[in-house]
Amino acid sequence: MIIPKGPKLTKAQLEEVTRIVADFSCQIQVIEGAVQSIYAIVGDERHELLINRIEGLDYIDRVDTIQSPHKLLDARSELKNHKTVFGGIEFGKELLAIGGPCTIDPKNPSRFYETAAALKEAGAHALRGGVWKPRTNPYSYQGDDAALEILMEGSQRTGLPVNAEVMDEGHLRLALEAGVHMLQIGTRNALNYSLLRQVGQSIAGRDTVVLLKRGRHVGPLNEFISAAEYIVNFGNPNVMLCPRGTLPTLEGYRNHPDESITPLLKEKTWAPVVVDPSHSVGKSLYVEACSLAAVAYGADGLCIEANVDPSSGLGDDPKQAVTPEVFQSIVKKCQAVWDLRA
Ligand code: PEP
Ligand code: MN
Numbered sequence: 281m282i283i284p285k286g287p288k289l290t291k292a293q294l295e296e297v298t299r300i301v302a303d304f305s306c307q308i309q310v311i312e313g314a315v316q317s318i319y320a321i322v323g324d325e326r327h328e329l330l331i332n333r334i335e336g337l338d339y340i341d342r343v344d345t346i347q348s349p350h351k352l353l354d355a356r357s358e359l360k361n362h363k364t365v366f367g368g369i370e371f372g373k374e375l376l377a378i379g380g381p382c383t384i385d386p387k388n389p390s391r392f393y394e395t396a397a398a399l400k401e402a403g404a405h406a407l408r409g410g411v412w413k414p415r416t417n418p419y420s421y422q423g424d425d426a427a428l429e430i431l432m433e434g435s436q437r438t439g440l441p442v443n444a445e446v447m448d449e450g451h452l453r454l455a456l457e458a459g460v461h462m463l464q465i466g467t468r469n470a471l472n473y474s475l476l477r478q479v480g481q482s483i484a485g486r487d488t489v490v491l492l493k494r495g496r497h498v499g500p501l502n503e504f505i506s507a508a509e510y511i512v513n514f515g516n517p518n519v520m521l522c523p524r525g526t527l528p529t530l531e532g533y534r535n536h537p538d539e540s541i542t543p544l545l546k547e548k549t550w551a552p553v554v555v556d557p558s559h560s561v562g563k564s565l566y567v568e569a570c571s572l573a574a575v576a577y578g579a580d581g582l583c584i585e586a587n588v589d590p591s592s593g594l595g596d597d598p599k600q601a602v603t604p605e606v607f608q609s610i611v612k613k614c615q616a617v618w619d620l621r622a
Contacts, residue, residue, distance in 0.1 A: 367405030376581030534562020
């Protein structure tokens with residue numbers, strides 16, 4: 281839909297616009313209003329170049345598109361009936377609870393095994409554990425390939441599937457070879473289109489799932505959804521959208537909690553929403569409230585940082601990990617909110 285700056289296009293302007301849309305096999309339908317006329321584009325209006333060429337005309341205010349730019353993720357797409365199953369949970373039927381440390385300490389494997397066993401006991405359906413870490417400070421611990429073996433051993437011992445973040449092609453290859461069940465794309469790589477494409481290509485034809493975090497440099501929701509479209513486009517639709525807090529930070533919290541976008545994501549797409557309350561608020565004290573809010577907003581799952589001894593953990597654990605006891609209590613309360621939603 282083309283909206284001109286003035287009340288209507290002149291004859292010459294209408295001819296110019298008509299010529300442009302014709303280059304994309306579209307036509308113009310004039311909708312004359314008493315005060316303002318608008319111009320419908322008849323045909324596939326999603327061509328970025330078509331929109332750019334029209335928006336570049338100095339007499340045009342804007343072009344509003346009705347069709348979704350993410351045709352596979354769209355709530356109306358044929359994939360809407362796709363059922364993602366992970367950790368024995370079919371999305372929408374039960375709340376998915378993922379727990380584990382921010383970072384696996386390769387010098388202390390037993391800490392991860394203890395945490396994994398305690399979380400299983402506490403009701404976790406899957407484990408998380410950072411192997412390679414995107415750290416703001418280049419001198420902080422950056423992760424270690426050795427942690428991958430520990431992660432997989434934790435999976436073996438508990439029978440639970442595991443999540444690990446991948447930041448490049450090397451990580452991706454190692455993670456898939458080791459059998460990591462859920463690949464995480466972190467907030468810093470949320471718009472790394474070449475990584476998104478590599479992940480999409482590598483998981484095509486497998487049952488691997490992807491947890492796509494929302495970029496912290498907030499863009500429109502379509503930007504987040506389109507990032508998921510990059511992955512699904514290669515044929516594996518098992519992608520989960522993960523709000524995890526954005527900028528600007530809210531004083532006292534690590535980020536600006538954004539679990540409230542859940543209903544909007546669910547309205548626009550069919551993809552499951554798994555909220556990460558830990559990075560959102562950044563303090564273990566607030567993780568419960570954020571988790572409850574996420575479930576109240578309609579989240580399908582939670583990914584919570586947890587450690588049997590947060591204070592001796594690496595990465596974010598001393599600040600934001602909860603103990604397995606607290607994890608259990610959060611999941612139980614969230615279950616009650618889930619039941620209220622039904
Ligand atoms: C993490 O999960 O530990 C992490 C680094 O996540 P994010 O990309 O959301 O910061
Ligand atoms: Mn972390």
